[in-house]
Amino acid sequence: SIAAFEGPAATYETIAIFGASGTAGDGILKAALADPDIRKIHVITRRATPRIEEGVASGKVLMTQHMDYLDYSAVHAQIAQADAVYWAIGLSSWGVDEETYAMIHVDFPMRFVEQWSAVSTKPGASFHYISSSDISEDSQAMWAQQKFRAENSLFDFAESKPFKVIAYRPDYIGPTEEEAHIGQDLLYWFFAPVGAAVRAEQIGQAMFEVTARADEFENGDKLGTRSIVRYSDAYARRQGIAAR
Numbered sequence: 001s002i003a004a005f006e007g008p009a010a011t012y013e014t015i016a017i018f019g020a021s022g023t024a025g026d027g028i029l030k031a032a033l034a035d036p037d038i039r040k041i042h043v044i045t046r047r048a049t050p051r052i053e054e055g056v057a058s059g060k061v062l063m064t065q066h067m068d069y070l071d072y073s074a075v076h077a078q079i080a081q082a083d084a085v086y087w088a089i090g091l092s093s094w095g096v097d098e099e100t101y102a103m104i105h106v107d108f109p110m111r112f113v114e115q116w117s118a119v120s121t122k123p124g125a126s127f128h129y130i131s132s133s134d135i136s137e138d139s140q141a142m143w144a145q146q147k148f149r150a151e152n153s154l155f156d157f158a159e160s161k162p163f164k165v166i167a168y169r170p171d172y173i174g175p176t177e178e179e180a181h182i183g184q185d186l187l188y189w190f191f192a193p194v195g196a197a198v199r200a201e202q203i204g205q206a207m208f209e210v211t212a213r214a215d216e217f218e219n220g221d222k223l224g225t226r227s228i229v230r231y232s233d234a235y236a237r238r239q240g241i242a243a244r
Contacts, residue, residue, distance in 0.1 A: 002209075002234035009037070009212035010124065012083045016042040018112070019088030021049045023175045024130050027200020028086050028207065030176050033060060035208055035239070042078040069108040072115045079112075080119040084126045084211045086204070087112070093143035101143060106150040113154060117161045124214060125163040128207045129154055133171045133224060155220040164219035166210055168203060171196040171225045195226050202232035209235035 015032060019025035020043045032038050033055050043052055043063045055061030064075055069089070072079065079085070087109055093101055113127055131151055135144040151167050158165045174188030174197055191197035206228040210217055212235075223231065 002230050005209070005213055005234065005238055007212075010083075010214035012038060012208065012211045014038075014040040014042070014081045014083050016044060016079055016082040016085045017088070018044050018085070019090065019130075020052055021045050021047050022088055022090070023179070024090075024170075024173050024200045024203055025086075025088035026051055026179055027173075027176050027202070028088055028204035029055065029061075031201050031204030031208065032086075033058065034241075037212075038208075040081070042075075042082060044075055044078065069104075070111050072112055076115070076119045079116050080121050082116075082120070082125065083122050084128065084207075085112075085116065086128045086207055088130050090130065093141075098142050098146070102146045102149075105143075105146050106153060109150060110153050110157065113157055113161075113163075113165070117157075117163065120163065123162055126211055126214065127154065127158070127163060127165045128210070129165060129167050130203065131167045131169050131222070133169045135169070151222070158219045164214075164217065164221075166207075166217060167220075167222045168207070168228060169222055169224045170198050170203060170228055172198075173203065174199045176201055195229070198225050198228050198232075203228055205235040206231035209238070212238075 015038055017025060017028055020029045029051050032041050041061045043061050044066045046067055052063055056063050064078055066075055089108055090105060109129060132147045135148045137148060139145050139148055154165045172187055172191045175184055188197050209231045
């Protein structure tokens with residue numbers, strides 16, 4: 001297990017979430033809504049979901065509908081305020097050509113960090129990118145090559161900037177309990193006992209723990225499924241909630 005955090009925790013009162021309408025992003029948002037250290041959540045999204053609407057109604061979420069993920073000029077005011085950004089935009093490679101897949105997984109986040117670095121007002125900010133397990137420079141699959149390229153591009157860009165990029169490499173991501181259908185639950189419980197599955201909410205909790213422990217991480221660090229679970233558990237202990 002991860003050693004108890006003795007703090008003080010890095011500030012992450014204002015955050016931004018991209019991809020909150022998807023499986024992983026919904027879990028990150030659920031965790032963020034329950035986190036007492038987060039006071040304002042900017043959700044940049046193409047569409048609303050019941051979870052986003054719940055957050056808006058609570059006053060904790062400020063939703064901005066945004067359609068062009070190669071141009072962020074319309075949301076500069078929102079992203080400039082973020083202490084941390086949690087990126088969960090992505091899609092399956094099934095039936096998707098390489099150009100489109102690369103645009104979504106590489107160009108979208110790269111264009112974001114380029115513009116964010118120009119407008120951010122927060123020193124020590126961090127960008128948290130959901131990547132994938134089983135990727136390397138020797139990967140043969142198209143999707144793995146593009147995810148690996150995305151990681152390296154983001155890491156390299158941040159080397160000369162006042163923020164760091166952390167990558168998360170989960171295996172199977174189980175949706176939040178209220179969003180999961182029976183097939184997804186069966187897959188989760190099949191892979192979880194061998195350390196190859198994580199709940200989407202746990203990814204969010206791990207991200208917040210990593211953000212709080214900013215001094216323990218360097219730009220370019222990567223967390224696999226087992227590390228995500230351990231940091232989620234550490235977060236639960238620090239917050240005094242029941243670990244999953």
